[in-house]
Each structure stands twice: as structure tokens, then as C-alpha cells.
Amino acid sequence: MKRYFTIGMAGHIDHGKTTLTKALTNVDTDRLKEEKERQISIELGFASLYEDHELEISVVDVPGHERFIRQMIAGVAGIDLVILVVAADEGVMPQTREHLHILGLLGIKNGIIAVTKINRVENDFIDLVKDDILDELKDTVFEHAPLMLVDSLTGQGIEDLKHLIIDELKKRETRDSKGAFRLPIDQVFSVKGQGTVVRGTVYEGSVEEGQALKIMPKGLGTRARQLQVHHKSANSAYAGQRTAINLSGIAKEDIQRGDVLVSSEHFIVTQTxxxxxxxxxxxxxxxxxxxxxxxxxxxxxxxxxxxxxxxxxxxxxxxxxxxxxxxxxxxxxxxxxxxxxxxxxxxxxxxxxxxxxxxxxxxxxxxxxxxxxxxxxxGTPKERIYAALHEAKSLPFQEILKRTSISEQDLQNYLIDEEFLLYGGKEYTLLIIKESIEKDMITLLQGFHGENPLKLGMNKAELLQLISKQYPKRLAEYVLEKGIETTIFGKKDQFIFHSEFTPHVPKSWQKRTENMLADLKKDGLKVKYFNDYITKAGIPSDLALDLTKFLADTEEVISLDEQFYWHAEHFNQAVEQLRSGTAIEFEVGDAKDILDLSRKYMIPFLEKLDSLGYTKRVENKRVWQESK
The missing domain is CATH 2.40.30.10 (Translation factors)
Structure with missing residues (x-):
């Protein structure tokens, strides 16, 4: 349940946005020859700022010159947090103010003020510079934003700014990856041998490699041939990520900045x-x-x-x-x-x-x-209900009443609609949310199965814990139970698995496993320690435990105890040999004579027969059980 964010650099020309971006990311986002020559940003620049197992942050470097305001608007329209860059030696300037107006009008509320080039100002004047900037930013979206002093060339304050960005975004809600995919295109180009590529920030939804898409408003059909996120191949991309998509069957001339790549027909094409x-x-x-x-x-x-x-x-x-x-x-x-x-x-x-x-x-x-x-x-009553459930994911009837200000009778009538779902007798959610959770569970399980082919499935508690980071646990439990009922998922003991999955030995280890089983079978009943067979076969220790459990679960081998295992064929032969050679009751000595085994094998074998219900121990004797 990774979260994706895009932040933007905004501010007056020559206040150090691109240099600050490079200091934070080690990427020079001015890639055009004209940008290098004129030392100003003309097109949007992009770089990866930070990534760990739960967070990925990209940076958009927005042109500051008044002539390039169109690119600036295109850049900030898809961002989650703005770094307002103000040079310490110049303060708030005309384009700073214009950017501020635009940010406010676009509804962007999350920001950080980065005062750059502080090495150009005497230390005694730093506080005065800060006060002047904060005074200029009163009654704007940055009025209460944190302010950081940095110098991009010396690195002063850069790490502190980076940590602040990460901390701020950890508090924020991510964009919606659950609805239909939408990516407004801001760059179009062609790659030799690959064809047409578009770039943009995923506004909402997600996209997968191979997925059928449409270019709107033209209505052109295409397919996502390949995906890249920050020049790295990816199988999928999610809301908040900067993404490049290689499109099939589309010429570069057929697309332009401003077109939108979508996965659904539900998006409206309009002129009014x-x-x-x-x-x-x-x-x-x-x-x-x-x-x-x-x-x-x-x-x-x-x-x-x-x-x-x-x-x-x-x-x-x-x-x-x-x-x-x-x-x-x-x-x-x-x-x-x-x-x-x-x-x-x-x-x-x-x-x-x-x-x-x-x-x-x-x-x-x-x-x-x-x-x-x-x-x-x-908004219509139905839109208000939908919005409330979309935000909260799950609500009881009375809470929906509070949030929507709709009469009780009207609410009951609207909730009958098939896009709303009642579960647990008292809570409502959206059908699209239920389907999204189901899809997330399938994705998690398929990922688990891919990494752990020997294991039956993921622990139920672990699966629910991962899903519950984004959805209410009670809703996740409901979706899982429904999935089990409809055989989308399977369940055995505490383990959950995708119904299309069957545990198996990884192909790369099949031959060694077969050799190990052949050695075990060759030794009959007088086997060595099971770990010796694993070591001889060259099976790595980190695979040994899972492989042993898999072979025991599939009954290819039978464990006598933690050290000794018999090949299942020999185990079954020993059971039949002992049964046919003894009366209903028998003692340890009788079994030793028949099977010619020492106590180190015989005692664990007889205890195994007891645990499996073949025999029952009565004082010093075993009694065969009819059911077995």
C-alpha cells in the first residue's frame, strides 16, 4: 500500500529552483540546449526525490519566467505540496506573487518556503530577510508554511529541507488510486525503435502494462506497451506518480499536450x-x-x-x-x-x-x-452520498445523514442504488471500493505467491493488516469473506491464497529437489538427517525450511521427528508391512523384529503412527485402530 506524491518548485526566475532541485535529487532538470545556454527553465523538469517501502516522492521544477506561465500551470496542477523558492538577496518578486495567486486559485494548501542563496546575505540580515518574506506572504496559502534557509551550492540546510518534505507528506492523504485512470499529458515525444511516448502525473486511478487506454478528447484507442517511472521500467503506475507511457498504434503527431489518457469512457468531453x-x-x-x-x-x-x-x-x-x-x-x-x-x-x-x-x-x-x-x-444528494463514502470508505447510516444533510427517507431511497453496498447489517460502502479492495488483495497475494511459491498462502492477519492501512478493517474482513465465498480466494487454517495459485517448487530448484528425493528414497528406512540431504543437493539454507514444509504438506515425505524424514513410499510400505506382520496389539520389540530398525528410527515411527491415528498406545503396547 505504497503512497505516491509529486511536489513542485515554484517562484521567480533565477531564484534557484533548478539548482535546489539538483541539490535535493542530484538531477539537473534543465535538459534542453536553450535552457543551458540561457540558464532559465523553459519546459517542466522532473526528478525523483525520495523512495522507500511506503513512500515515493517526485519533484516538478516549474519555469519561473512570465512567458512560460503556461508550463508553470501545467506543472503545479498535479502536485501535492509546493516548495516556494525565494532568493534571500531579492525577496518576493513579481513572478513569486503571480505563482502565489495561481497556487491559491488551484486550491493547493500544502507548502514549504525555501529561502535560497543565503550565502549572499550577511548573517546579521538573515532575520530581517525572513521577516520581510513572511510579511509579503500574509493572506496567502504560505502564510503559516514552515520556512527553511538553504544554500544549494554549499548544501547548507538541504538535508533538513528534504526531511521536512518527507515528514510533511507522511501526514498527507495520497491521491485516489481506486477510480478510473486519468493522466493529463504534458509531454509527447518519440523514441527510436519504441514509438510514441507520453509523460504526465497520474491524477487518479492506476495503469498497468498492456492495459487498453483511450486518448481523449480525440477518442483514439491505444495500449500501454511499456511504463517507466523516473527512467525505470515499471509494471504499473499509481495516482501521484510521474509516469512515461509508451503507446502502441499512435503517432506522435496524433497527440498533443493537454490531451488526456484515460481507462474509462466515463470521463466527460465538453466545451461548456x-x-x-x-x-x-x-x-x-x-x-x-x-x-x-x-x-x-x-x-x-x-x-x-x-x-x-x-x-x-x-x-x-x-x-x-x-x-x-x-x-x-x-x-x-x-x-x-x-x-x-x-x-x-x-x-x-x-x-x-x-x-x-x-x-x-x-x-x-x-x-x-x-x-x-x-x-x-x-451537489445532488446522490453526489453528496458518493463523496462522503468515497472519503470515509465506510459509514453507518446515521453518519451519512450527518455528512450529507439529506432527509432520512431520501437517503434510504438513494442507498438502494446498486453502486452503494450494505455490509455487516449496518455499514455502507461503495461497490467500486469493495472491488478495489478485492483487487488490492489479489495483487498482494499474487506478489506473495511470486516471492513464496512453496508456501500455501499469506497469513490472514498479515493480509488484513496491510489492507487496513488504507481501508477500515471491518470492511477489509467483509471483502475477504465474500471473496472466499465466491472462490476468488481460498483459505486453509490461518492462510489465505489466490484461488488460481498452487504451491510448487521453483523451477530453478526442481532438479535439485528431485535429486534429493531420489537420495532419500534410495536410503529406504535407514535415513540420514534430513538436513544432510538438503545440503548435499545444494539447496540454500534460506529455502530449506519452506521446502521441507512444502514436501511434508504435500506428503512427498513424512516426518518422524524434526531430524528424520522418510520418503512417503517407504513410510506407507512400512505401515503395511507392520500391520500385516502383527496382531491387533503389538509391542516395540515386535515392530523391531519385523522392520529391522534401531530405536532411533523405531520410536519416532511408532509415535508418528499414534499421532496419525493408525495406532493407539495402551501402556507398553500399540493397538491398531480400525478407522485407519
Whole structure:
């Protein structure tokens, strides 16, 4: 249940974003010849910052120059935390402020302030620099953000900043990997011998190698031929990861930045969106009815017009404005997506907000339309139920009532819908969540089986513990029990396994195992210590315990005790030989005479017969049991 995050570097040109990225990641994200020559970032740069067993963090280096604001918006639209870079010798500058406006309008709330180039400022002035920067950042998303002093060239403060980033992200919820896959494309290129490759940050869902996909809004079918995450091949990619996908059957010319790669037909293609717009502060020019605008949504940049319903122009308003954007080209979006509006000429960030309805219609001018949009903004009852369950994963009826403000009768009626699922008699979840948990369990079990082919399955408690990191344990238990009932999973004792799996000896060790069993069989009943056979066969010690248990579970060998094992064929022959040569009752001496065995074999063998129910010990004698 690994979590994936992408962080962004934002700030004024030449304040050290790229140098700081390199100090943190050891990667120079300025890869273009023009970027090297001009020493400014033109395109988005990407690097891997940190990875362990539970966390993976990528960095987006966003161009700071005003001319490259389009790339900047495309970069920050998919990030989870922003590092606002401010040079100590210059402080907050015009592009710093513009980036701040955009970050706020995109709803990004998590940030860290990195004051760079501190070696250029006398120590006595450091506190003054900090106070000036914090004063400039009042009433912005960075007002209460932690501030770090760093110098990228000497390395001062870099490790502390890195640890702070990791600690901050460990507190954050990851993006949704459970829904349909969506990746807004921000880079398209071709690789000789491979074909077309696209890059982007996975907004939601996950993608697997070989999966069928569509390029929207064009509706072109394709397949994920290969995946890479930070130049390393991967079988899958998840929400929050920077990913490169090699697409089959698609020419580079068929795709452009702003297209969206999806796995589902459910995403809406539209040219008219109802929105909640918040103006950027200190607009220089009036926003007029139906004026041309550039709409930045995800990685798309589309021309359009703004349509107001309760006024004909506006320059200042602290409240959200419910209005409509009519676009000249189709885009892919859904309710809740964030956007930025900019004036094409003279260039200025007008504002930003979120999509209320991706399928807007033509409405009359007037307050009545604004009132209807207000109702849409609050969401339909069904949307509110879905959102509550999507966030909490599982809720009792009364808690859904509290969170949605829907009448009890209406809630009961909505919960009958097949996309909602009642379990345990009192809790509700979404069918898509149940299916996601089931898929996660299959993935975990298949991974376990791949690493442990000799073992029957994963311990139930361990499986539930892993799943319960992301879902309520009671829900995970319900999904597991349902999976066992429908034979998706199997269960034996405390072990859970995928129904399509059968324990087996790894192919690389089959021949040695066969040789070991042949040696054991050749020695008949007078065997050596079992570990001697394993050592002779060249089977490594870390495999020995699992292999021994597997052979015993599959009854290829029978353990007399922890040291001695007989080949199953000889064990069964010994049982029959002893049974046919004795009466109903017999003593140890009788068995020794028949099998010609010393006590070191005979006593464990007779105790094994007792434990298996073949015989029952009565004082100094054994009595054969009829059932066996």
C-alpha cells in the first residue's frame, strides 16, 4: 500500500529552483540546449526525490519566467505540496506573487518556503530577510508554511529541507488510486525503435502494462506497451506518480499536450463548463461579459469566453462568482477539477476555481440562473452520498445523514442504488471500493505467491493488516469473506491464497529437489538427517525450511521427528508391512523384529503412527485402530 506524491518548485526566475532541485535529487532538470545556454527553465523538469517501502516522492521544477506561465500551470496542477523558492538577496518578486495567486486559485494548501542563496546575505540580515518574506506572504496559502534557509551550492540546510518534505507528506492523504485512470499529458515525444511516448502525473486511478487506454478528447484507442517511472521500467503506475507511457498504434503527431489518457469512457468531453470562479487579487483590467480568455485545466490550454449571469463586467469581488466558460475546443474534465483563467492580451491572471458541472447548458441571464448554479454547486444528494463514502470508505447510516444533510427517507431511497453496498447489517460502502479492495488483495497475494511459491498462502492477519492501512478493517474482513465465498480466494487454517495459485517448487530448484528425493528414497528406512540431504543437493539454507514444509504438506515425505524424514513410499510400505506382520496389539520389540530398525528410527515411527491415528498406545503396547 505504497503512497505516491509529486511536489513542485515554484517562484521567480533565477531564484534557484533548478539548482535546489539538483541539490535535493542530484538531477539537473534543465535538459534542453536553450535552457543551458540561457540558464532559465523553459519546459517542466522532473526528478525523483525520495523512495522507500511506503513512500515515493517526485519533484516538478516549474519555469519561473512570465512567458512560460503556461508550463508553470501545467506543472503545479498535479502536485501535492509546493516548495516556494525565494532568493534571500531579492525577496518576493513579481513572478513569486503571480505563482502565489495561481497556487491559491488551484486550491493547493500544502507548502514549504525555501529561502535560497543565503550565502549572499550577511548573517546579521538573515532575520530581517525572513521577516520581510513572511510579511509579503500574509493572506496567502504560505502564510503559516514552515520556512527553511538553504544554500544549494554549499548544501547548507538541504538535508533538513528534504526531511521536512518527507515528514510533511507522511501526514498527507495520497491521491485516489481506486477510480478510473486519468493522466493529463504534458509531454509527447518519440523514441527510436519504441514509438510514441507520453509523460504526465497520474491524477487518479492506476495503469498497468498492456492495459487498453483511450486518448481523449480525440477518442483514439491505444495500449500501454511499456511504463517507466523516473527512467525505470515499471509494471504499473499509481495516482501521484510521474509516469512515461509508451503507446502502441499512435503517432506522435496524433497527440498533443493537454490531451488526456484515460481507462474509462466515463470521463466527460465538453466545451461548456459551469464553474465557481474566484478572482485573483489586484486585477489591472476589467473582466467583461463574453471577453476572450485562456482556460488552463490540467495540462490543457484552450481559448474561450467567460459568460456572466448576474453582471456584465467585474474587477473586484471577494466571493465566488458562479458563471460559465464556453471553450473553442473540447476538453476532458469532471466535477471538482481546478482551473485557471488568463487574459490573452494584455496578459494577466484573471482568476481560477473549480468545475461545478462539466456539461453546462445555455442559460438565461439573471439571478434565477445563479440560484440554480448555487444548487448545482452544493451537489445532488446522490453526489453528496458518493463523496462522503468515497472519503470515509465506510459509514453507518446515521453518519451519512450527518455528512450529507439529506432527509432520512431520501437517503434510504438513494442507498438502494446498486453502486452503494450494505455490509455487516449496518455499514455502507461503495461497490467500486469493495472491488478495489478485492483487487488490492489479489495483487498482494499474487506478489506473495511470486516471492513464496512453496508456501500455501499469506497469513490472514498479515493480509488484513496491510489492507487496513488504507481501508477500515471491518470492511477489509467483509471483502475477504465474500471473496472466499465466491472462490476468488481460498483459505486453509490461518492462510489465505489466490484461488488460481498452487504451491510448487521453483523451477530453478526442481532438479535439485528431485535429486534429493531420489537420495532419500534410495536410503529406504535407514535415513540420514534430513538436513544432510538438503545440503548435499545444494539447496540454500534460506529455502530449506519452506521446502521441507512444502514436501511434508504435500506428503512427498513424512516426518518422524524434526531430524528424520522418510520418503512417503517407504513410510506407507512400512505401515503395511507392520500391520500385516502383527496382531491387533503389538509391542516395540515386535515392530523391531519385523522392520529391522534401531530405536532411533523405531520410536519416532511408532509415535508418528499414534499421532496419525493408525495406532493407539495402551501402556507398553500399540493397538491398531480400525478407522485407519
Amino acid at each position: 463548463i459551469d464553474v465557481a470562479l474566484r478572482l485573483a487579487g489586484d486585477l489591472e483590467y476589467m473582466v467583461k461579459q463574453r471577453m476572450p480568455i485562456k482556460c488552463h485545466l490540467g495540462t490543457a490550454e484552450v481559448m474561450g469566453r467567460i459568460v456572466l449571469f448576474d453582471r456584465n463586467d467585474i474587477k473586484t469581488d471577494a466571493e465566488e462568482i458562479l458563471c460559465q466558460i464556453r471553450l473553442e475546443e473540447e476538453i476532458v474534465t469532471k466535477r471538482g477539477d481546478r482551473f485557471i483563467l488568463r487574459r490573452p492580451s494584455p496578459q494577466e491572471t484573471i482568476g481560477g476555481g473549480w468545475v461545478i458541472d462539466p456539461k453546462g447548458e445555455k442559460y438565461r441571464f439573471g439571478q434565477k440562473t445563479v440560484d440554480e448554479l448555487e444548487k448545482k454547486k452544493e
